[in-house]
Amino acid sequence: MSTSRPRPPGPSSATSCALPRTRFSAPFARRSRSAPGPPMPAIPARCSRCAPPRPPQFRPGRVARPASSPAAEPATRASHSGRPLDPAVRPGRPTRTRPHGPIRAIQAGARCGHANLYPRSIGRRIGSARARGHDLAQIGAHPCAVRSKQVRPMAWIASLTRMSEGELDRLIKRIAAILLVGTFVFVGFYVFDRFRMPAPSMVDQTIASLEAAVREDPSDISSRGQLADAYVVAERYEDAIAQYDAILATGKSDELAHFGRARANQQMGNLDAAKGDYQAVVDIAKEGEMAHVDPTLNAAFYGLGQIALQQGKPADAAQYLAAAVAIKRSDADALNLLGTAYVQSGEPAKAIEPLRSAIAFVPIGWSEPYLTLAQAYADTGDADRAEWAAAMADLSEERYEAATSRLEAILDGPAALEATIGLALVSEVQGKATDAADWYRKALVIDPDNASALLGFSRVSLPDETSGAGQGDAE
Template structure:
């Protein structure tokens, strides 16, 4: 129980304070600036957040294929084609091109990376592991990995591949690196939380799920993972909190209120519950109860960023 209490105190002090919010803004700004530096890991972001326009995609593929046809022995051109296929989700084609290079140049790191990512995204986690492990090992002494999207994506997909293979213990190390190298990546935080959950490291799991929801407030899966972590910590009141926030994230406000009110009765000392109630009441249009809930959260934790900003927002609406 002491460990659970320590986790709760850490959550309230670290993840719900103005200071930490400002730190995140600084980190996010740095990441945005880093994204302006192009590298062959860029299509990692394409796959997760962006889909190329069909006409542009067809044109880029045609140009890359033509370059290889004109000079089939040029490894760089073949890898450019593999990357183009990968960016357009033609995973098998990307693998085929990278394998050609890998056969001729077994130590080509670019080929390792493409093989790992393409296999991971193509639903072949077992085949993704070896090339990604080799790529990360070869770059273990790289400077400023926090600015290297290629390393971040390799670590993320290696960890994700181990999770899909049912090996959460092996997923932890690469996912810890992914989170450390990209401290605004909610998906990496969620995956790391799942890895911790898989080895019953419930405190660490809860911390990761909470961090993920700070960046993506409607991250339903992260709240569900958080509920499982709190269940493992034998905190039924906080299980209701997590399930209530999961309901909030799916806009089931009636269910969210029911669970969050139960959580508030069980854990009246936990400020995030009242922040969650405030958010839910506000979303449901009950501004007076939203104000009361936000005020309760601020009373428990004057640095609760969500409650403070919510209270300002609700007061402005009530004073119109």
């Protein structure tokens, strides 16, 4: 006994489809799997891609609903197999008016006769149809259907040729915007990844450690004094003065505290306060056993001389600076200021010796002593040596041509020795060792015992030449 569903009556000859009733053409048609069907007829060469679009048909998946009345909506629509819809037999069943996608591909390939290129699923259906005895000579997978499943390589590039100019402009702008945003993101990430906070300087690290030590033990005078000195180095003069005041309040380390506070006040421009602190250092240290070599006392006298010059008291400055030079005779700064004090006080003859001593210790690199010496020589009436001092000031300020021309102009005068040594220094500074050695030899001819010439010749000559230079010149 058959349990199959009752089927609606077959369509009439006027409404039957031209395709045979197989499962390739009518998905809901039933037939025996053993009985081969007739061959599929050749269909004209046309498909959805090769031919103009077909008129609209009933969309797949449309559910056939029963009409309100037989007179209002008769069931006259037909499915793809040609059978009329009968809602009473199969109520609510979706009705497809077109075959499935792979079947349409087979039919399309048969219509337009393209090459036999098809995916595996279509191949299985073609093999099944061939097993039923259908004539598949003209059936092949349609490349248009394959394109619907597979994206052609570089198809998007080919689509650019079909875009309008406005669409291309918008596409280019979008790509540029994406690249710009990506660039900003990359740069931001790179900067964020590479950024490192700068490490504190050694002075800041020292100050931080000393501040912690003072907080831990406020009575630690040594740490507080070191902290005050570090503040002076960091140019935090007010903080330094506060620390020095705290030290002086304890009555300990008065000399160093007064000296440190004097430096801080001098840097801040508080000259009177600085002078008082320097004088306090002098009063404390001048009675000491090592006063004649005390560097703190030497620095205090030097500070008092500086303040006296700034206040327009060159005579007092000369006294303080002479005391500083008496403690340290190689103090070129004190010698320079002493000569300046003598010149300002109207005693240029006394200024020549300390100024020449200063430039003997530091012959090049600073022009102040040479300028003061040129003024002292000019005030004493020695024009050649005044010209020599001015030429050496040009050398210190790297005006080599001016210095050379000035020195060569006085080679035959009373300042010939100074001019010769000056020309040797010009050549030495410019890296002309051979010329410098020649000028030093000429200076030694004039004065074989001149210390500046001997020292300069030793710098620019070989050891064997240095050993024989004095003997040859002496002969």
